[in-house]
Amino acid sequence: MPELPEVEVSRIGLLPEIKGRTITGALTRAPKLRYPLPANLGQRLTGARLADIRRRGKYLLFDIDQLADDRTATLILHLGMSGSLRIVTPNTPPQTHDHVDIAFGDKVLRFRDPRRFGALLWHDNQSPIEAHSLIQVLGVEPLDAAFDGEWLHTHLRKRSGPIKPVLMDSHMVVGIGNIYAAESLFLSGISPLRSAQKISATRCDRLADAVKKTLSAAVAAGGSSVRDYVHSDGGAGCFQLQCAVYEREGEPCVGCGNPVRKIRQAGRSTFYCPQCQK
DNA sequence: ATGGGTACCTGTCTGC
DNA sequence: TGCAGACAGGTACCCA
Structure with a gap:
């Protein structure tokens, strides 16, 4: 979706x-x-x-x-x-x-x-x-200026669980689903398993930037077209072609060449590179 | 308050 | 070929 x-x-x-x-x-x-x-x-x-x-x-x-x-x-x-x-x-x-x-x-x-x-x-x-x-009940818009590293750092301090499900929590930040959570974490070099409250201010800056870049690039590319999604003119988007980790289990990481790993978090699939994401 | 699990529904793919 | 089971991009709800 x-x-x-x-x-x-x-x-x-x-x-x-x-x-x-x-x-x-x-x-x-x-x-x-x-x-x-x-x-x-x-x-x-x-x-x-x-x-x-x-x-x-x-x-x-x-x-x-x-x-x-x-x-x-x-x-x-x-x-x-x-x-x-x-x-x-x-x-x-x-x-x-x-x-x-x-x-x-x-x-x-x-x-x-x-x-x-x-x-x-x-x-x-x-x-x-x-x-x-x-x-x-909706949280901040990730493409708004209000959403930045400082904002993220403040809000992540209250969250004890792993970062990936937190990033997908629409009560905090809206719009980030399973694909873009995985891609944003890869781009910022953060492990999806890392405790949200233990992410430093510097890395929160990187993560907020990664979220904005990932979402903007996807909008510019016309969205993803996994499975049954079609946009209004019936054409297919092409962001899927650019996914670094999502649905790439076992394939070489674009950063280090080691295989991308798939795990399960909060009932959802998570894809990441254990080498590049700490 | 937070986090985990479950439910909602149908289609598709995999493995026996 | 058929069928059971797992899984899929979201999110509200219930419960610990």
Whole structure:
């Protein structure tokens, strides 16, 4: 799935297609994904306008205005593990896991999610989106200036466990999933097993830089395309080709040539080089 | 408060 | 060829 770069690439791809367009219809084909899908989506959205698409962590926020009651709303969308968004023509037949369509005249935004870990929620903007229970708990944006070595050092001091699961904790920093946690730790030369609170200020600087570099490079490359992820134009990203350790168990480390090791942490696979990462 | 395990769901791959 | 089991990019929840 979609980690921060894939979500951002989707957002950037969708903007020129549908931002500012009037919604001509919408429908859901399943009662629920992770949560129940909004009821009467077509009724609520038809005639309204998609004002903007924002991103917070791995959530996409579709700002809707010109609703029938003259209010505004925001659709909160999460791609989960296997979700993807595409622009299709109105006559494109839906496939098995195509759960939601939002139509804009000659274009349809289609949400596909085989594993159904994704989410689409209606937020009526009576309260600010930042107050939504799912958004409220999110940590800092890793590409914001506020996230740096000093910030990281301060926050890691409170965490006793190994760094890798901590780096993936969206309550602390958003957007870093299994691939980019592994890649960022490799780039900064830090072992995924190292206790978070024992990482020095200097190495926190390196880690924060590595996170920013890894995520930015992935956005620039068009996201990863492991398995079933496709971005909005249906094309495949190419960051996967540049992974240094992720899914490279047994292959030579790009730094030292020793085999990349795979271990299990907090129920997830971790790939790293025991030589280069201490 | 923090951390670990589990659950959610389907598709794909591996090994018997 | 068939089938069971493991595993997959996320995250909320329960419990120690």
